Amino acid sequence: MxxxxxxxxxxxxxxxxxxxxxxxxxxxxxxxxxxxxxxxxxxxxxxxxxxxxxxxxxxxxxxxxxxxxxxxxxxxxxxxxxxxxxxxxxxxxxxxxxxxxxxxxxxxxxxxxxxxxxxxxxxxxxxxxxxxxxxxxxxxxxxxxxxxxxxxxxxxxxxxxxxxxxxxDKSLKDILNSLHNLQMSQEQLTSIINDLQSTIHNQTTIREKHEIEIQQLDESNQRIEVDVHKLATEFSETKRSIEIGTQKIEACRKEIEIIQEKAMDVQEQVDVLTQQLLRIECTNDIKFKAVDKRLTKFDGQLAKQDAQLKKQDKHIAKQDEQMAKQDEHITKQDEQIENQGEQMTKQDEIMATCLQNINDIRKTQPCTDNSSEGRKRKRLEDDTKALIEGDLREGTFVSTKASTDCISLLNQNGVLLITGCAGTGKSRIARHVLYMYNTGGTSYRCIKLNTLDEWEDMLGSKFFDRPTEAMLEEMNEIRCKEDMSDMSDDSDMTDISNDMDELLRFLSSQEIQNG
Structure with a gap:
């Protein structure tokens, strides 16, 4: 076909x-x-x-x-x-x-x-x-x-x-039809197998859920049994407490009857006392009225005193606020003083280290001939220049009123002496002034002296015409007064300032030669 x-x-x-x-x-x-x-x-x-x-x-x-x-x-x-x-x-x-x-x-x-x-x-x-x-x-x-x-x-x-x-051809048709039928059967069987697998999976899931629920019920039953045991124990204890309470109530009832009998006797006595009180009240009404008038006047006086006390309280509160502000200010000053003390201590340590290093260097460089002074002066100049260059690298030079005033005084008098308490920045201002003064087209040499020996050497060479001994005595006196200024009051600082003015006038009269 x-x-x-x-x-x-x-x-x-x-x-x-x-x-x-x-x-x-x-x-x-x-x-x-x-x-x-x-x-x-x-x-x-x-x-x-x-x-x-x-x-x-x-x-x-x-x-x-x-x-x-x-x-x-x-x-x-x-x-x-x-x-x-x-x-x-x-x-x-x-x-x-x-x-x-x-x-x-x-x-x-x-x-x-x-x-x-x-x-x-x-x-x-x-x-x-x-x-x-x-x-x-x-x-x-x-x-x-x-x-x-x-x-x-x-x-x-x-x-x-x-x-x-x-x-x-016929054979191919039969093969294709057979394959078609086999695939249909395979599809149906696969569908049935998949459905059975899904059913088995669902049943397994349901069984697992039931097992979990049964386990939870067992745990719940165990908890309930424990709670029932606790309730039974509490009930027996409560029953004993009720029996004891009943006995106490019976004893109290008997005591109440005795108290009631005593209360009847007391009531009779109260009635007698009440009558006496009524008579006393009648006699005391007049006295009470007089006392009420006096109390009224006294209340008016108390009200006036309360008003005055309120004003005083406000005044005291203002004073307390002022005192609190002063305390805060004092606290800040104390903190500043502590910080300055720490800075002074650190600077003293640094100065001691520098002095020791300079002394060590001086000991290692013997002076054998007249040219040693020139080498020492050259070394001091190089040290001063290196110190200023270090400040420039750190960026610590800031133009302030103090540095500007120092330049003005130095241009005016030719001599500048900076004084002040320890830690106030004298050395930093001096280096800043040296740097600013030499950047103005001048050719002065800058030397930072660290010890009195170095100062004596400079004076003993050819910087000043005045004898070295007289200059050293005045500088030593000024140095001692400057060290004492850290512990002195304003009057001491005034005396030191006067001495500094005298020294400045003396130095101004001297002719400084360019080395």
């Missing part, structure tokens, strides 16, 4: 699905999961695959044969291949219309082509009458043929095109 055109269309398209489309899906699968490492990849994903509800036990036996190295993608059907591509890494993305719907013709992605093959295979398996109209055949064939070409990278496109013109 000859086949109709619709039956031929069905068999040819079915053959394309079974023979070529499944091979294209396998070619893409092998490109993603290389056959040489397929067993290792399946072993890594075994936990996920064995728990997946869409993979049956028969398919698991195919995935994990014995030995594991015998696994081959040729043994996988289209459904299993698509399922593995969705589960194993790298996972395929979900198509726009999902895995169970035919993708849009314009969607040519890999995941869409896999969904096409899956959809057309299911469509052919569930097409019960075995017929396919020419319009559907042409549309389905073109769509599936393009998907096969893309998945196989055009390697199976010619084979797919040749299937459309294959001659359907």
């Amino acid at each position: 000859s086949l109709s055109e619709e039956e031929s269309n069905f068999l040819r398209f079915y053959f394309l699905n079974v023979k070529v489309a499944s091979k294209a899906a396998r070619v893409y699968f092998d490109s993603v999961h290389q056959p040489a490492g397929l067993a290792n990849e399946l072993a890594k994903n075994s936990a996920t695959l064995k728990k997946h509800r869409f993979i049956s036990k028969i398919q698991l036996k195919t995935l994990y044969p014995s030995p594991a190295s015998n696994v081959r993608s040729e043994d996988f059907d289209t459904t299993l291949i698509v399922c593995l591509l969705r589960i194993m890494t790298p996972r395929e993305s979900t198509p726009v219309r999902g895995w169970n719907e035919l993708p849009h013709p314009g969607d040519t992605s890999i995941e869409a082509d896999l969904a096409r093959i899956k959809w057309y295979r299911n469509k052919m398996v569930h097409l019960g009458d075995g017929r396919l109209s020419t319009s559907y055949f042409s549309r389905y064939w073109g769509d599936l043929e393009c998907a096969i070409g893309r998945l196989s990278r055009q390697s199976l496109l010619r084979e797919a095109q040749s299937v459309q013109h294959i001659v359907l």
Whole structure:
């Protein structure tokens, strides 16, 4: 019996699905999961695959044969291949219309082509009458043929095109019909197995929930038994307490009766005393009225005194605020004094270290001839220059009113003497003045003297005409007074200032020669 055109269309398209489309899906699968490492990849994903509800036990036996190295993608059907591509890494993305719907013709992605093959295979398996109209055949064939070409990278496109013109003899028809029937049976059995697996999984879940609930009920019963035991113990103790309380109440009742009898006697005495009180009240009303008038006057006086006391309280509160502010100011001054003391201590330590270093250097440099004074002066000049350059690198030179006034006085008198308490910045101001004075186009040499010996050497050479002994006596006296200024009051500072003025006038009268 000859086949109709619709039956031929069905068999040819079915053959394309079974023979070529499944091979294209396998070619893409092998490109993603290389056959040489397929067993290792399946072993890594075994936990996920064995728990997946869409993979049956028969398919698991195919995935994990014995030995594991015998696994081959040729043994996988289209459904299993698509399922593995969705589960194993790298996972395929979900198509726009999902895995169970035919993708849009314009969607040519890999995941869409896999969904096409899956959809057309299911469509052919569930097409019960075995017929396919020419319009559907042409549309389905073109769509599936393009998907096969893309998945196989055009390697199976010619084979797919040749299937459309294959001659359907009787043996091939019988084989295709048998395959169709077998696939329908396999699909039905797979569906039944999946349903049974889902049912078993649900039953297992329900059983586990029931076991948990039973365990919770057992624990709840145990807690209830413990609570009942506690309540029984508390009830027996409460019952004993009630019996003891009843006995005490009976004793109290007897005592109350005795007290009531005594109260009757006392009441009679109270009545007699009440009558006496009434008579006394009558005689004392007049006295109470007079006392009330006096109390009224006294209340007025107290009110005036309260007003005065409130004013005094406000005045005292203001004084307290002022005292608190003064205390804060004193506290800040104390902190400043402590900070200055710490700075003075640090500067003293630094000065002692510098003096020691200078003395050590002086000891290591003996003076054997007249040229040693020149070398010593040169060393002092270099030290002073290095110290000023160090301040410049640190950026600590800031123009202040003190430094400006010092420059003005030095230009006016030719001599400048800086005095002040320890830690007030005398040395820093002096170095700043030296730096500013020499940047004005002058050619003076700058020497920082650290000890009286160095000062004596300078005076003894050719800087001043006055004898060294007289100058040293005055400088020693000024040095002692300057050291005492740290502990003196304002009157002492005035005396020291006067002495400094006298010394300045004397130095101004001397002629300073440029070395």
